[in-house]
Amino acid sequence: MKLTIDQRWDLIDKIAKQTVTFGEYRHTLKDAIGELTIKPFTGIPIAIAVMYAFWSIFGSFAGFFTDGFFVRLFDAYWLPWLQEVFPGQGGWLYAIMVDAGGIEGGEFVLSDNCLESFGVLTSGLFVAIGVVLPAIVIFYLMLALLEDIGYMPRLAVLIDTMLHKIGLHGYAIVPTILSLGCNVPGVTATRILETKKQRFIMMTLLAIFIPCGAQIGIMQDVIPGLMGWILLYLIIGYFIFGYILNKIVPGKAPEFLIDVPPYRRPMLSNIGKKVWGRIAGFFKVAIPFVLLGAAIVGVLYQLGVIRFLGDALAPVFVGWFGVPKETAGPLIAAFLRKDLAVAQLSVIEMTEYQMITAVVLVSIYFPCVATFAMMLKEGWKELLGAMAVLTVVVFAYGGLIHLIGILLGVA
């Protein structure tokens, strides 16, 4: 037999009266903190402080391991050793696997660091392990901590107003932040949004505007000074195009209704399990694609395809986006791995503003292939829709950034 909602509650009231007594409730410190972090007057400054702390810890931890350890390991030992023992220096296999080198004064010279060498076993491994691994570990560790103490729902409540303007609601902060680690689980997490419209807007915005932890990690390493501007352009784009999408995508944005659980002490074993699971999942995807990406770009360079594409697309690159035509290579690599693409961009000679534009382009241009596959799983119609939006965004926003540069007199 099934009860109606009112009958069910009536029955529960009867049961509770006979079995539960509520004693005097004392407000605890935990409750007080709970309220402080959700009331806007105190909660918003605290949220900003939490995000800032997150960011600084991320930067210093990742920097400490990458610069303090991996850069030396890879540049001082791994690269020279491979350059020495790998047979066929100057040949195409050597160029793809170890070091494409460069021509200086008509002579072939070897690279002296793992970013410029462009080899599968050098740049590829260095980016995956030396740069991305520390960034991802600290990112997921801190995220798991915030999740397990129960901070995320409060953040969702605080940011709900802003996200409402782009057709989403507060809980959209979860896929957004998760995507800052890797877009793949971010796409998965869009399931917590209720309507098709919301999931579409969220997925599209994620794929276009949210740089993943791997990309942030490499930016932190190779172009730390420009990262602020790049992120600013991405955040502004997220809101501008979110606002537009909300106006044109049919469907409704549902009501915001969430449970705000009390804070609790996180369990170490639970955090460990979660972090390990996410890192393992990430590396199953990342390592093969970084290596494959490095190999494909290497082959395309050797075959002269990249130069051809660069020349063919030069009017678009130089004229519309205002970046050097050499960025064609990294943009192809970006489809496989954005971190690799940024690493490759960082060694191309260009002005600072061109670098900002190029990295923003790498971010908003095609999602990496793993994200692409994940979106396809969600539905091919949504994927096609997202790709249409993406094409418009790349040209509109890329051109706009160039225009802003011209107006500011820096491009």
Added chain:
Amino acid sequence: MEKKLSEMEYEEEGTITDIEGTLRKMVAGMGIRVGKRLKMITKQPVKGPVVVVVDEANTSLGLDVAEKIIVEMKS
């Protein structure tokens, strides 16, 4: 005096007297129902969501949801 939940001020308390049809089912599982005491803890600025306490559990509701819940104010 009756008010919409969305019109309640911070720290005000009352008893729910009515919840609009379809919403009833949505909030039932979260313990929000007619006859229940509730207290408003926060109201986010610029038409943001409200946070209420029902049976020691905090629930956040968007303003458009809160409009569909009527509360008899504690005097």
Added chain:
Amino acid sequence: MKVLLIGHPNVGKSVFFNRLTGANVTESNYPGTTVDFTKGYMNIGGEDAELIDVPGTFSLDPKDKAEEVAVAMLHENKDVRVICVIDASKIERGVYLALEILEEGYPMVIALNMWDAAVDKNIRIDINNLQRILGVPVVPTVAISGEGIKELISRLKEAKPVEIDDIIKNAGGLT
């Protein structure tokens, strides 16, 4: 035997799951969705049982995709026992979910989890009386420390479907 672990989000369901199951845990997608659920095995009195951690839900009227999956998983597994995990200090809305599941005829045991927090808040629950009214085993637990888990497992075999009419009668009738 197949056992489903059902409860609200944030009631410590996954901690339960980790305590109950061994190493052989798989995480998979619910077919046709991207909602994940975990499955593992536990031992009940020498018998192997499959334990499934269902995504957290507040009721059987789903609000989002994850809740939809929770409901679908319950409905496609007719021959299961349910462990309904309830936050002891929010017992009323917990019993709401438990009643919904009992109404559909599933055999159930109830874990009143975070029992320690309820005690701290001066909430007293008459377990025996609650068991008598609902007609299913009710066990106070603290999943984080492991308290009550053994009893919960040992009483899983007492789980049986109950008639809602009996619960209403035991509670003294509806208004």
